[in-house]
Amino acid sequence: MRDGPLYLGFDLSTQQLKAIVVQSDLQVVSDAKVDFDQDFGAKYGIKKGVLLNEDEGEVFAPVALWLDSVDLVLQRLREKNTPLNRIRGISGSCQQHGSVYWGRQAETLLGGLKSDKALVDQLKDAFSHPYAPNWQDHSTQQECDQFDAKLGSAERLAEVTGSAAHHRFTGPQIMRLRRKLPDMYAATSRISLVSSFLASLFLGAVAPMDISDACGMDLWDIPGNSWSEPLLELTAGKDGVAELRSKLGEVRLDGGGSMGRISSYFTTKYGFSPDCDIAPFTGDNPATILALPLRPLDAIVSLGTSTTFLMITPVYKPDPSYHFFNHPTTPGQYMFMLCYKNGGLAREKVRDALPMSSADGSDAWATFNKHALATPPLDIKSDSDSAKLGLYFYLPEIVPNIRAGTWRYTCNASDGSALQEAAQPWPAETDARAIVESQALSMRLRSQKLVTAAPTSGLPAQPRRIYLVGGGSLNPAIARIMGDVLGGAEGVYKLDVGGNACALGGAYKAVWAFERAAGETFDELIGKRWKEEGAIQKVDDGYKEGVFEKYGKVLGAFEDMEERILKVARNT
Numbered sequence: 001m002r003d004g005p006l007y008l009g010f011d012l013s014t015q016q017l018k019a020i021v022v023q024s025d026l027q028v029v030s031d032a033k034v035d036f037d038q039d040f041g042a043k044y045g046i047k048k049g050v051l052l053n054e055d056e057g058e059v060f061a062p063v064a065l066w067l068d069s070v071d072l073v074l075q076r077l078r079e080k081n082t083p084l085n086r087i088r089g090i091s092g093s094c095q096q097h098g099s100v101y102w103g104r105q106a107e108t109l110l111g112g113l114k115s116d117k118a119l120v121d122q123l124k125d126a127f128s129h130p131y132a133p134n135w136q137d138h139s140t141q142q143e144c145d146q147f148d149a150k151l152g153s154a155e156r157l158a159e160v161t162g163s164a165a166h167h168r169f170t171g172p173q174i175m176r177l178r179r180k181l182p183d184m185y186a187a188t189s190r191i192s193l194v195s196s197f198l199a200s201l202f203l204g205a206v207a208p209m210d211i212s213d214a215c216g217m218d219l220w221d222i223p224g225n226s227w228s229e230p231l232l233e234l235t236a237g238k239d240g241v242a243e244l245r246s247k248l249g250e251v252r253l254d255g256g257g258s259m260g261r262i263s264s265y266f267t268t269k270y271g272f273s274p275d276c277d278i279a280p281f282t283g284d285n286p287a288t289i290l291a292l293p294l295r296p297l298d299a300i301v302s303l304g305t306s307t308t309f310l311m312i313t314p315v316y317k318p319d320p321s322y323h324f325f326n327h328p329t330t331p332g333q334y335m336f337m338l339c340y341k342n343g344g345l346a347r348e349k350v351r352d353a354l355p356m357s358s359a360d361g362s363d364a365w366a367t368f369n370k371h372a373l374a375t376p377p378l379d380i381k382s383d384s385d386s387a388k389l390g391l392y393f394y395l396p397e398i399v400p401n402i403r404a405g406t407w408r409y410t411c412n413a414s415d416g417s418a419l420q421e422a423a424q425p426w427p428a429e430t431d432a433r434a435i436v437e438s439q440a441l442s443m444r445l446r447s448q449k450l451v452t453a454a455p456t457s458g459l460p461a462q463p464r465r466i467y468l469v470g471g472g473s474l475n476p477a478i479a480r481i482m483g484d485v486l487g488g489a490e491g492v493y494k495l496d497v498g499g500n501a502c503a504l505g506g507a508y509k510a511v512w513a514f515e516r517a518a519g520e521t522f523d524e525l526i527g528k529r530w531k532e533e534g535a536i537q538k539v540d541d542g543y544k545e546g547v548f549e550k551y552g553k554v555l556g557a558f559e560d561m562e563e564r565i566l567k568v569a570r571n572t
């Protein structure tokens with residue numbers, strides 16, 4: 001393999017840009033990353049990768065930060081002596097829903113990049129807007145109400161686009177920016193998703209959007225396989241449909257193949273081969289399901305900045321409370337997703353509220369884990385104890401659509417009856433387990449429609465395997481609690497690449513994009529080359545008789561608690 005082709009996958013997520021290089025046999029040969037706060041916090045004033053305008057609920061990232069990061073991550077790969085000249089193809093995964101606004105000079109500037117200058121200096125006039133809205137943005141309630149109403153109901157919108165209206169989805173975001181910044185909108189020649197933006201840099205031309213990532217916009221008609229005319233009209237006005245269509249461009253239906261050769265900027269500056277091809281890039285969640293051969297009834301829990309729960313299915317069963325996307329490589333397959341804003345950062349808040357003892361050393365997660373594991377399921381220590389349930393929303397949540405706040409309830413452990421707000425707050429130590437249980441209970445509740453079969457006879461309906469990815473997958477206590485609540489007939493596994501799963505999925509996508517035989521699906525090609533040993537590790541037994549059922553008894557109470565809180569604390 002010393003001379004064979006290599007494939008590069010990127011992950012441009014909320015807090016980092018990661019790059020990973022693999023061989024044709026899927027062995028990882030190199031990786032590098034840029035941490036936005038550490039590397040560019042001072043230059044851009046960002047925190048956790050983003051800027052905030054709290055008055056309006058806006059969350060956004062400077063596009064220039066990403067340009068700087070692309071040069072830096074490639075420099076880091078080169079410093080590690082990565083043979084960039086052997087890279088045959090590039091793909092990648094990027095945070096979903098974010099949008100980048102190109103100005104009229106974009107194509108000329110992208111096509112004329114010179115290797116003696118940085119991307120950030122040469123592309124400063126390529127954009128009509130310096131910022132990309134981030135998926136944590138919640139400034140678009142007004143637009144979301146109109147999206148939900150446009151086709152008759154949120155249910156109908158979900159049937160057409162795979163999702164009801166969500167603050168972060170690109171259609172409502174574009175609609176709001178057009179209203180707030182009409183001159184900027186008029187000066188925009190093209191709109192990219194973050195994935196097609198990153199692909200555009202490597203292509204030296206504005207790249208088409210990808211068939212899976214386009215489903216995160218509330219604009220793409222999934223059954224019709226086209227932009228939805230009425231939703232374009234809502235976003236851009238009756239007379240603006242043709243203009244918006246041209247800004248969005250065509251969506252590329254094939255997740256593989258080449259969109260073109262790499263820009264000479266990268267060949268001259270970093271030593272890429274001029275024969276290196278650019279495959280379509282996709283969203284970070286669609287790329288995550290490409291990090292291993294996933295089977296129906298397997299579930300992935302991604303513990304990044306957001307927490308997501310992912311499954312694949314051949315059955316299109318949309319519902320306003322979750323998302324359906326086209327599969328990024330396989331027509332006729334779909335990705336099911338739940339997404340929570342209160343993921344990694346919410347767990348960090350609970351962690352940081354814990355009293356630290358000197359015995360815990362300097363590892364704050366060690367304290368969190370000690371309490372999470374010392375607390376029994378639902379904090380039921382004896383038969384007479386009530387079950388404890390909480391919601392820990394430091395940001396307004398997506399599902400349920402509840403404003404920021406913390407709520408603590410109790411109910412009877414045997415059947416979830418006598419649900420009531422806790423008479424007094426329980427100790428911070430109890431929250432460590434309760435927040436992870438709460439996140440997992442929400443996933444179990446909302447994936448019930450898909451998890452209707454038992455993967456092993458004699459066991460209750462549950463996922464076959466749970467795969468953990470993202471930064472939080474390194475945490476054994478979180479793995480344990482995920483297994484307690486969600487089950488997993490064959491157990492809970494973590495990917496050895498930990499936080500790099502979506503970059504790895506991007507790299508595998510590039511392997512498939514350029515090495516597939518005619519008609520060979522991603523699963524066929526990757527299934528033949530992927531070896532379980534060295535790729536995944538079992539980190540928990542998953543289903544534990546008695547424990548899984550204990551959570552089942554309070555699932556209804558958990559749903560009732562959410563409904564009660566929704567009545568008084570809905571996002572407006």
Ligand SMILES: Nc1ncnc2c1ncn2[C@@H]1O[C@H](COP(=O)(O)OP(=O)(O)O)[C@@H](O)[C@H]1O
Binds near residue numbers: 472
């Ligand atoms: N040992 C750990 N235990 C729990 N969470 C962790 C641990 N290490 C990292 N994390 C979490 O991982 C998150 C980052 O995950 P990552 O997948 O790299 O993020 P993203 O792709 O969203 O930028 C951090 O916000 C942090 O809370």
Ligand SMILES: O=C(CO)[C@@H](O)[C@H](O)COP(=O)(O)O
Binds near residue numbers: 168283339
């Ligand atoms: O909004 C979503 C999915 O709908 C998020 O999952 C984003 O795609 C970003 O995720 P991180 O990888 O940064 O957590």
